Amino acid sequence: MTSKLRINTDKINIILATDCGSTTSKARFFKKIGDEYRFVVSGEAPTTVESPFEDVTLGVRNAVREVEELTGHKLLGSQGIITPSKGNEGADLYVTTSSAGGGLQMMVAGVVKTMTAESAERAALGAGAIVMDVIAVDDGRRPYEKIERIRYLRPDMILMAGGTDGGTITHVAETAELIEAAKPRPRLGADFELPIVFAGNKKARTNIKEILDETFALKIVENLRPVLEMENTEPARNVIHELFMEHVMSHAPGYDRLMKWTPIPIMPTPAGEGKMFQVIAEKYKINVVGVGLGGATTNVYSIYENEFVRTVSANLGMSYSICNVLKEAGTQKITRWIPFDITEDDLRNRLYNKMIRPTTVPQSIGDLVIEHAVAREALRLGFAHHKLLARPLRGVQRRRTIADIFDQRSFEETYIDMLKINLVAGTGGLLSHAPRRAQSALMLIDGFQPEGVTRLAQDSVFMMPHLGVLSTVHPEAAMEIFEKDCLIRIGVCIAPKGTASKVGEAMEIVVHKSDNSVIEERAEFGTMKRVQLEEGEKAKVEITPFRGGDVGKGEGKTRTVEIEGGTVGIILDARGRPVILPDDKNERRKKLVGWFQALDAYPEKLYELCGGSLA
Amino acid sequence: MSSEACCYTPGLKRKATTVVRKTRILPIPGEVLVREKEEITADTIIARAFILGEVHVANVAALLGIEYWETSKYLLKKKGEEVEKDEPIAMIKSLFGLLKRTTYAPASGTIERVSDVSGQVLIRESKIPLDIDAYIPGKVMEILPNEGATIETPAAFIQGIFGIGGERKGKLTLVAKTPNEILTAAQLKPEHKGKILIGGARVTDDALQKAGQIGVKGIVVGGIDDHDLTTFLGYKIGVAITGHEDIPITLIITEGFGEMAMSEKTFSLLKKFNGKDASINGATQIRAGVLRPEIIIPMIDEVTESSKFEDDDEKDYLQQGLLPGTPIRIIRDPFFGALGIVSKLPVKLQTIETESSVRVLEAKLADGRHVIVPRANVEIIEE
Incomplete structure (x- = not known):
């Protein structure tokens, strides 16, 4: 999505960007220093969209005030942000994203659950929405159950697909009639008409108008599944963004004022985040898996062979939703990542207390490790959810080749092959605030389990959504800041897929550095190692996996790749895939401590805490 | 891991005297039934609306075995007409009337839509009245036309940290002698029916179960073990958005999860109002600008003119x-x-x-x- 607004980029020296998150409003201050745009400072304050404040601009003002205090640059005027800049005052451009008050909540509908309804779901998710429910003719519910469900939900918007062009009209009309009968009311603003986007069979448009136009704010766009072999979600996504501004944001508390502060449309936070992951994939021409691990939700993005898919696990998060991770994963899945004694009751009560006091931060090393354990499970579950939607289009007739016959994956499974993922990147408070980068690296590796050779990166201080919305009007500035101040290159993970065929097998690497020095390293199956390779430093690496392991060239075959270093460097992950933790408690803890120490991930104090339990 | 904590005080509002204002609004527009300045009780119905009745679908085309576009042709009832449950609404005859196929109304109501595109007939049941009560006694301060009203009352006001269950009213009844006590089933008596019980550091699952059986309206306590909460509810809470649980009592915890002695101040405040009527709500939504559970103890008897009633002079x-x-x-x-x-x-x-x-x-x-x-x-x- 690119803004229609034209701005004179020559006159932009000071940029202020904010994100109104579900918990915190985050201001980022950018400045042109010499010839390049750089990030200067950030300010944060609690979001104020809900009772008792009910005005999002208060939180934004507080966050911006912190920026003012830290920079001495005045930004706030009585009417909002002072524009343009002059000396130590004002900004030339102000942009913002928002997920406050629950973000964009949508219901989607289609005819066949695994075809048009699934395409509609992908389109809504791609637009940054949380999908509350997917209604389809064959979803197994009776008509009255669907009507009850639609009535009960209070979405911000409905996306309705169904029928390929020239296909069924009857079933599309049937679904439209159920929606009309349910007369769902919008979540915000009792008096306005609920927006419905129809992106289905073009032959059904007249019928849809007749059924829905009177009760809803109906918008008709190109069919998102014009033929079974093709998915065209872009027009639907764009109109969702327009309606988000016109209908949803304008009814959220204080947004009428916030919209006047910025000439650029407010973007849903995940849309901004997703935009930047797409930018990375396009710029480097690589396959990317990205994650935004937030307080309330976990957003996973994949750009795989140019296919962009975003999913949101609406109730997997690290503060409000932390207990949902506990609920979904189970206590044992979380404690398996904790290398010291903790009772299940203690763990659960701690997490429940975090849920009811979500803004607290870990002060003790034990508490930090517990949160990191939960994060691993949130990432794992979020990615599992993502893979359910990142799969080939259903309903398409396929001619299977000999190669397909040997490919174990069915068309039901995801098309994401982890061996072909070039980059795994993360953003969100927990990852950005992890005291050591090796901690984020481990969380990303354990959560996503990359295979072969995979670069790891993270957002420095959570500014990807800010840069995503900025890129719609000033892509050069967004890219410059992104490269220099946002993207932290953590390093490269080298992880053979599969397991060793016998005990004592090891992975070996030979690193040829650009200064002609050579490092040889060996990691036994089940262990991890860290090899220093500074950020920006390039090297050629010959990797020989353990027997039974594959790093992209086939089992046991050597692969040579060019890599670039990072803050952590090269991570040799010889644990095999999938990573299997020992069942025995003491064995498992020893393994964990070994991996943590190999990567120098945590301070010594943690190992003192583990000491007793490892004896 | 620290286990030193045994006595907590809440960081939430705990006012011995304040003015509580509640705006009670219908979810959809309706009729306001009270007048400005009117003195009302907690049970007074403030406003009433009618929500649309349930919709029932009869796929006439499929049931009669006709084409979709023929649906209207075989209907016995028109759009807008009232029908009774099991009354014939469509019929097709063949072989000179010897063979008949009939579709019957799946519910009583009005025919709202007849579709020759999908072959469906939609029948809507009668409207359902929806009332909202005052929740607290007091004076109607403002009428919000078609929506509801704002009620004001002098009261003591205490916020909890987490709760489950919605709005309930009852007399506060002190069960615990100290804020460190654990509320167990053995302490619950039949005379606690209709009451809001004040416990100490924790309430057990069996006490919650028994309270529900006796007919206790609510329990206010310092802490709860998550295990007890899960057993009582029958499921795990994943996200702190509560208040709509289908449970017989409202539970408010004032301190947190685990065994946590109720703060001295909260306990002494509740003790002071032992026997008084209270309105409680366990609804919790932890977001920025959190919604916390509340205990409101109206003090209309003590103060006759609410306008003269000021917040207590505690430092805010x-x-x-x-x-x-x-x-x-x-x-x-x-x-x-x-x-x-x-x-x-x-x-x-x-x-x-x-x-x-x-x-x-x-x-x-x-x-x-x-x-x-x-x-x-x-x-x-x-x-």
Whole structure:
């Protein structure tokens, strides 16, 4: 999505960007220093969209005030942000994203659950929405159950697909009639008409108008599944963004004022985040898996062979939703990542207390490790959810080749092959605030389990959504800041897929550095190692996996790749895939401590805490 | 892991005397049934609306075996007509009337839509009245046309940290003798029916079950073990959005999860109002600008003119924010539960045990210790 607004980029020296998150409003201050745009400072304050404040601009003002205090640059005027800049005052451009008050909540509908309804779901998710429910003719519910469900939900918007062009009209009309009968009311603003986007069979448009136009704010766009072999979600996504501004944001508390502060449309936070992951994939021409691990939700993005898919696990998060991770994963899945004694009751009560006091931060090393354990499970579950939607289009007739016959994956499974993922990147408070980068690296590796050779990166201080919305009007500035101040290159993970065929097998690497020095390293199956390779430093690496392991060239075959270093460097992950933790408690803890120490991930104090339990 | 915490005080509102205003609004437009300045009780119906009745679908085309576009042709009833359940609404005859196929109304109501595109006939049941009551007694201060009204009452007001169950009314009844007691099933008696019980540090699952059986309206207690909560509810709470649980009682916890003695101040306030009518709501939504559970103890008998009733003269620390001298409670490990006074607020970020650089404060704890904690890990308390 690119803004229609034209701005004179020559006159932009000071940029202020904010994100109104579900918990915190985050201001980022950018400045042109010499010839390049750089990030200067950030300010944060609690979001104020809900009772008792009910005005999002208060939180934004507080966050911006912190920026003012830290920079001495005045930004706030009585009417909002002072524009343009002059000396130590004002900004030339102000942009913002928002997920406050629950973000964009949508219901989607289609005819066949695994075809048009699934395409509609992908389109809504791609637009940054949380999908509350997917209604389809064959979803197994009776008509009255669907009507009850639609009535009960209070979405911000409905996306309705169904029928390929020239296909069924009857079933599309049937679904439209159920929606009309349910007369769902919008979540915000009792008096306005609920927006419905129809992106289905073009032959059904007249019928849809007749059924829905009177009760809803109906918008008709190109069919998102014009033929079974093709998915065209872009027009639907764009109109969702327009309606988000016109209908949803304008009814959220204080947004009428916030919209006047910025000439650029407010973007849903995940849309901004997703935009930047797409930018990375396009710029480097690589396959990317990205994650935004937030307080309330976990957003996973994949750009795989140019296919962009975003999913949101609406109730997997690290503060409000932390207990949902506990609920979904189970206590044992979380404690398996904790290398010291903790009772299940203690763990659960701690997490429940975090849920009811979500803004607290870990002060003790034990508490930090517990949160990191939960994060691993949130990432794992979020990615599992993502893979359910990142799969080939259903309903398409396929001619299977000999190669397909040997490919174990069915068309039901995801098309994401982890061996072909070039980059795994993360953003969100927990990852950005992890005291050591090796901690984020481990969380990303354990959560996503990359295979072969995979670069790891993270957002420095959570500014990807800010840069995503900025890129719609000033892509050069967004890219410059992104490269220099946002993207932290953590390093490269080298992880053979599969397991060793016998005990004592090891992975070996030979690193040829650009200064002609050579490092040889060996990691036994089940262990991890860290090899220093500074950020920006390039090297050629010959990797020989353990027997039974594959790093992209086939089992046991050597692969040579060019890599670039990072803050952590090269991570040799010889644990095999999938990573299997020992069942025995003491064995498992020893393994964990070994991996943590190999990567120098945590301070010594943690190992003192583990000491007793490892004896 | 720290287990030192045994006595907590809430950082939420706890006012012995204040003016509580509640705006009661219908979810959809309707009729307001009270007048401005009217004195009302907690059970007075403030406003009434009618919500649309349930919709039932009969796929006439499929049932009669006809084409979709022929649906209207075989209907016995027109759009807008009323029908009774099981009344024939469509019929097809063949072989000179010898063979008949009939579709019957799946419910009583009005035919709302007849579709020759989908072959469906939609029948809507009668409208359902939806009432909202006042929840608290008091005076109607403002009428919101077609929506509801604002009611004001002098009251004591206490917020909990987490709750389940919606609005309920009943007499406060002190069961625990001290804030450290655990409320068990053995302490519950038949005379507790209709009451809101005040416990101490924890309530057990069996006490919750028995309370439900007896007909207790609500329980206010310091803490609860998550295991007991899960057993009582029958499922795990994943996200702190509560208030709509299908349970017979409302539970409000004032301190947190685990065994946590109710703060002295909250306990003594509730003890003071033992036997008084109260309105409680367990609804919790933890987002920015949180919705916390509440206990409202109206004091209409004590104060006749609410306009003369002022907030108690306690220092409003919550409004002031953190300052040197502000009383606080630490709400996270390793000093969880400790009380103290802010002694310093350093401007610069400081590195803590986790190696994070955060904004901290220095506090002098009640036991004399001086500690440094992240500012995010304290609650301001009104002692």
